[in-house]
Amino acid sequence: MRVNFTVNGRKQEADDVWEGESLLYVLRERMGLPGSKNACEQGECGSCTVRLDGVPVCSCLVAAGQVEGREVVTVEGLADFAQQRSASGCATGACGTTLQDARQWSAQGTDSQTGEGAELSPIQQAFIDAGAVQCGFCTPGLLVAADELLERNAEPSDADIREALSGNLCRCTGYEKILDAVRLAAARQEETV
């Protein structure tokens, strides 16, 4: 089967895809985008979280065929995605991403495969600064989920953060520093408004 979809703003075409292949497998093994992680492949850990037309999903649970003609953002495209969002006047994050927006968004000036040349998004920088990255295997999924939270809710309470990230397991950090990172990104976002 052939699947056409957009990943981090670039049109992609995957050939000879098996029917059972997940979006996660196609991203990692066919597109050369291993940023989304394979920790359970059962929808239990959130490590593979990507945005599909703006909505965070476990890419291990999405059949590749389901993404035909749709828009996927992975951790590799997160920085550009965030930049694009703030450029379009969504710096408060309160406006969300409409399906339309998600479709129109595209990467600019950077290589979405390596992330080279990309500035970090506020949430990425906050994860580093707050010490929220240890082994980092949970990090890509958490970043995608946390970025979407901040887009919806610019001033999340701790309970909001916990609720939004409850689908993302982390075995190393004890989560405290992940909370710190999300609070930090929210605070910095506030400052820049």
Place this chain on the structure above:
Amino acid sequence: MATTGTPTNITQGSKTKGGIGESTLRPDGTLKVTGEFAYSSDMWHEDMLWGHTLRSTVAHAEIRSIDVSEALAMSGVYAVLTYDDLPTEVKNYGLEIQDTPVLAHGKVRHHGEPVAIVAADHPETARRAAAKIKIDYAELPLITDEASATAPDAILVHENRDDHHIGHVPHPNIVHRQPIVRGDADEAAKRADVIVKGEYTFGMQDQAFLGPESGLAVPSEDGGVELYVATQWLHSDLRQIAPVLGLPEEKVRMTLSGVGGAFGGREDLSMQIHACLLALRTGKPVKIVYNRFESFFGHVHRHPAKLYYEHGATKDGKLTHMKCKIVLDGGAYASASPAVVGNASSLSVGPYVIEDVDIEAIALYSNNPPCGAMRGFGAVQACFAYEAQMDKLAAKLDMDPVEFRQLNAMEQGTLLPTGQPVDSPAPVAELLRRVKTRPLPPEQQWLAAGEQADVRALPGGLSNTTHGEGVVRGVGYAVGIKNVGFSEGFDDYSTARVRMEVVGGEPVATVHTAMAEVGQGGVTVHAQIARTELGVTQVTIQPADTQVGSAGSTSASRQTYVTGGAVKNTCENVREKVLEIGRRKFGSYHPAWATAELLLEGGKVVTDGGEVLADLVDVLEDEAVDLELEWRHRPTEAFDLRTGQGNGHVQYSFAAHRAVVEVDTELGLVKVVELAVAQDVGKALNPLSVVGQIQGGTTQGLGVAVMEEIIVDPKTAKVRNPSFTDYLIPTILDTPTIPVDVLELADDHAPYGLRGIGEAPTLSSTPAVLAAIRNATGLELNRTPVRPEHLTGT
């Protein structure tokens, strides 16, 4: 930039930024947040094949026959290998005892044991091919507990044992036994006014690191193989892999690929040999990635344990004696069981003063899943039991549980039951004081947000099971002692290579070790050490591989101590060499070159008075200093096999917890509200990472207190819950705030006075949560994890 001419300017040298004691950020942080960091499961090679392992569906059976013909005939399949295809006479491996077959031969000894391996052009093809392999099993009786293992007529898990423990174990189904006898426990018991006994059960915990076992083996032109893999100790892997492949060690080149957590679960081999065998057989690169189901079979777990304890105390609260027996189930293969026994026995008393003890710890061979290293390593199970005993004693004496502990707390100089003195600060009473005196979180904290109960802060959370009615609070305390580093006479050394040179007009240090960075932050700390010792800002950390000497294992809280020590020591020697060059070039310009204590700071050579003598760029010019040195901490010795006496440990670390829980007594649901911790870290080389480690360890202890357990069916010895659906680890909703109070009492024997930190917080976290649940419910609760049915009596 560089000051040339007379290097005798007398400006003050400035401290180098990013040295030890600062919360510098991870050098791999950017790669990790952008998705570019290459974990072992991300490896990719053109033309690569996928490996898959066929595992035993039964726990104990004779293998009558294996038929691979159908699998081999499938299109896309390149190789199917069984025991018969192994290339040499060496067919087993193991950390200490080589009892683990690369592929099962003759019989299988546990559910999930590897029997055959397949290489194919798509992972699904490999899986389907494996499913076509036909194995004829003749099932054998099961050994599943102490009674069945040690029965006089018990079938032997290993028929032909010839390891060095066999001579002193009472039964061949016992891997290792360590008694410790000190003083006279029976005699001392007569002085006791109260005696408490307890029988405790510790469930089988899993490391559950997120990055699955995986790696890529690439055949090389010289007939050898390159292996990119996630592990905790490259050289230990190499030592076990090369003989099975029939290759000299130089022909197996190992490089650490990104490691997604470890916690002891990567000390043993998993897919390493399998991938190499398939690569060598097919002549193509082979990648193996376990899925989560397979990961539960691919690594050893924490030993489940039965612990039988007796303690006595006088009515004024002084401990009189302790007797205990600790039975650890090691499962089918030895793995790290002998060392776990040594830890469990020698630390079974905990951080208390008890002179008269009678201790025995054993590890069984059984047909349960193999158990080995996990964070806390034998000390965790003991801490769960002795801390429950402390609470029981305090209750019986009508004393405050913290005061009771403080009254009996060890101090610097206290002897362990092995007769070894604790010769560094042991602030047990102080750590307890710190967690106790913290303000408690507000009562009915679920109301804190407003009038309305926030169900997310209640037991049961978003399932909306309660709005606060029937919820009771409890508070519990625990403290523990963990040894740091490998004990019992093990040659626990590390190697570091450090190079210093001028690159692009800047002095740059390069640090190369074989240390496995598993997320703990060793790479950050090594750069900090190099900056501190060499006065440079730019430090490059080379990828870990087997081109440099062994760094030992990233376990036992030892890496910052031992490899950190090796980096420090090598840097000191590099510094001497740099100063020699400086003396040669500039010695005649200033007398301080010959007389003063000289340091490297801020890219300059400075006197201890802060006077700048030269810029490093001028000293080095185009010379490079490059050294590779081994470094050892002070030696330890084996425990006597009859009395358990011996200076077996290098260093200790201590942590105390206070847990606050709220329990919905109707449904048996627990919400841990806060888990405060105080820990002595000796010296915090990187405070940010220190706190991260303590919080992470605390959370794993919380997990085993209330949810984590691999459930092995006692009738079939099969694992019932190998998935994240059924094996639960704490989510962000299950994890409370974890305030951390860090003490820095230097251990004078250690580099910078530091203490290993990673494990101690895992010890006391579990018993503190249990104590808090007991405090809330009044139930006895002698097993972990606590499940709803234990709280509701259903």
